[in-house]
Amino acid sequence: MTSDHIVKAFDDQLNRLEHTIAEMGGLAETQLADAIDALLKRDSEKAAQVAVADVRIDDMESEVDQLAVSLLALRQPMASDLRAIVCALKTSAIIERIGDYAKNVAKRTAALSEFPPVPPILPVARLGRLAQEMIKDVLDSYVSRDVEKAEMVRERDKEVDTLYTSIFRELLTYMMEDARNITSCTHLLFVAKNIERIGDHTTNIAENVHFLVEGRFPLDERQKDDGSSFTVVRPTPKGGNAVKGRPS
Amino acid sequence: MTSDHIVKAFDDQLNRLEHTIAEMGGLAETQLADAIDALLKRDSEKAAQVAVADVRIDDMESEVDQLAVSLLALRQPMASDLRAIVCALKTSAIIERIGDYAKNVAKRTAALSEFPPVPPILPVARLGRLAQEMIKDVLDSYVSRDVEKAEMVRERDKEVDTLYTSIFRELLTYMMEDARNITSCTHLLFVAKNIERIGDHTTNIAENVHFLVEGRFPLDERQKDDGSSFTVVRPTPKGGNAVKGRPS
Numbered sequence: 078m079t080s081d082h083i084v085k086a087f088d089d090q091l092n093r094l095e096h097t098i099a100e101m102g103g104l105a106e107t108q109l110a111d112a113i114d115a116l117l118k119r120d121s122e123k124a125a126q127v128a129v130a131d132v133r134i135d136d137m138e139s140e141v142d143q144l145a146v147s148l149l150a151l152r153q154p155m156a157s158d159l160r161a162i163v164c165a166l167k168t169s170a171i172i173e174r175i176g177d178y179a180k181n182v183a184k185r186t187a188a189l190s191e192f193p194p195v196p197p198i199l200p201v202a203r204l205g206r207l208a209q210e211m212i213k214d215v216l217d218s219y220v221s222r223d224v225e226k227a228e229m230v231r232e233r234d235k236e237v238d239t240l241y242t243s244i245f246r247e248l249l250t251y252m253m254e255d256a257r258n259i260t261s262c263t264h265l266l267f268v269a270k271n272i273e274r275i276g277d278h279t280t281n282i283a284e285n286v287h288f289l290v291e292g293r294f295p296l297d298e299r300q301k302d303d304g305s306s307f308t309v310v311r312p313t314p315k316g317g318n319a320v321k322g323r324p325s
Numbered sequence: 326m327t328s329d330h331i332v333k334a335f336d337d338q339l340n341r342l343e344h345t346i347a348e349m350g351g352l353a354e355t356q357l358a359d360a361i362d363a364l365l366k367r368d369s370e371k372a373a374q375v376a377v378a379d380v381r382i383d384d385m386e387s388e389v390d391q392l393a394v395s396l397l398a399l400r401q402p403m404a405s406d407l408r409a410i411v412c413a414l415k416t417s418a419i420i421e422r423i424g425d426y427a428k429n430v431a432k433r434t435a436a437l438s439e440f441p442p443v444p445p446i447l448p449v450a451r452l453g454r455l456a457q458e459m460i461k462d463v464l465d466s467y468v469s470r471d472v473e474k475a476e477m478v479r480e481r482d483k484e485v486d487t488l489y490t491s492i493f494r495e496l497l498t499y500m501m502e503d504a505r506n507i508t509s510c511t512h513l514l515f516v517a518k519n520i521e522r523i524g525d526h527t528t529n530i531a532e533n534v535h536f537l538v539e540g541r542f543p544l545d546e547r548q549k550d551d552g553s554s555f556t557v558v559r560p561t562p563k564g565g566n567a568v569k570g571r572p573s
């Protein structure tokens with residue numbers, strides 16, 4: 078085999094690695110969209126399909142791991158190729174986790190379908206769409222090595238955090254209004270939290286894109302916590318609610 | 326430099342990598358213990374210290390990443406050494422996340438301290454101790470390459486899932502009994518969920534230990550979901566609660 082052939086084989090394998098990552102990410106994005114759709118339509122069958130399809134994402138993570146390890150062992154890459162492989166390893170682990178969160182969203186369809194719908198399901202669906210766009214954009218930035226686009230994804234996570242905190246408050250007031258809302262609002266709260274975590278994970282991918290292109294992680298550590306950990310809501314005798322939240 | 330020297334330098338760096346992982350893990354274990362302690366004692370100062378100390382875990386993850394990448398680039402390791410480096414990369418990312426969960430537990434101390442304590446805080450603290458032991462044992466298994474011990478950690482996660490699901494139900498009934506419990510019980514629910522996720526993450530480290538020693542991941546995919554996603558609790562007019570939960 079000539080040296081040209083070796084270089085070409087290596088490039089092909091690197092491309093396959095990136096292609097698998099992009100495909101995994103696309104699948105995770107679809108999984109989230111399907112999970113939200115199942116939730117809105119109370120479609121337990123669709124929710125079950127999301128859980129089944131998650132296995133494919135897990136398998137793809139193993140494929141990435143194996144390919145990355147064999148590339149490291151056989152090709153002994155340096156500099157930017159080495160960075161590309163390490164980034165692929167880290168990114169596939171993050172996408173696998175995004176898949177898990179989408180699966181968990183879908184799983185709550187059954188419990189939620191046993192109760193009348195509560196209005197906050199609409200902002201929860203909006204939160205899902207925001208996170209979905211972030212997954213799409215961060216993958217685009219990964220494939221096209223676009224640091225600026227990756228940076229915009231990190232910025233947009235603030236929007237997700239703000240909406241999540243407002244959903245948190247809204248759900249608590251619904252619970253206080255009527256005890257029959259408690260179970261469904263609790264499940265919706267976890268759905269919203271899962272989506273908020275997906276937003277955080279897309280920012281981690283964005284940081285990997287930064288590392289991939291610039292050779293270092295972004296200097297400004299984004300604050301990835303939403304403000305809800307500090308939020309306090311109290312029932313009031315007048316039927317309204319006293320809401321108090323300190324941003325983190 | 327003789328070849329013996331090169332080998333020794335490589336071994337030293339590999340040892341440093343493992344030492345950093347073990348230290349990171351020990352820190353995450355302490356963080357979880359301190360977070361639970363702050364919660365029980367309503368000690369906001371201690372909770373704030375947990376949040377500050379988390380930065381150290383994040384820094385250590387970067388150290389592991391840099392050391393791993395330089396080992397890959399300069400030493401071009403093969404076989405079991407390559408596995409050790411890839412495992413270190415994956416394990417440090419998991420420990421970083423365990424640290425985040427501990428920090429999030431601590432952060433809810435302020436909101437929880439504004440309300441009278443609710444009895445389920447005790448099983449939540451027990452859940453925390455279980456997860457803490459799992460972190461300790463899985464790190465021991467990592468350092469000593471003990472697959473059997475790692476396997477036992479994976480087994481023990483069932484205990485965490487079962488206790489978490491029972492806490493989930495208990496908290497929902499407290500919310501239904503008195504609307505003034507809703508905010509504190511919601512925060513406790515997230516605390517419990519964070520700890521349950523820590524349990525899941527220790528099983529991921531256990532799987533890495535399996536890969537490290539045996540060169541492949543365990544064949545039986547452990548079901549990492551708790552049963553709470555399907556759990557339904559309804560308030561009843563008699564003051565009791567109808568609880569229904571289907572295991573996943």
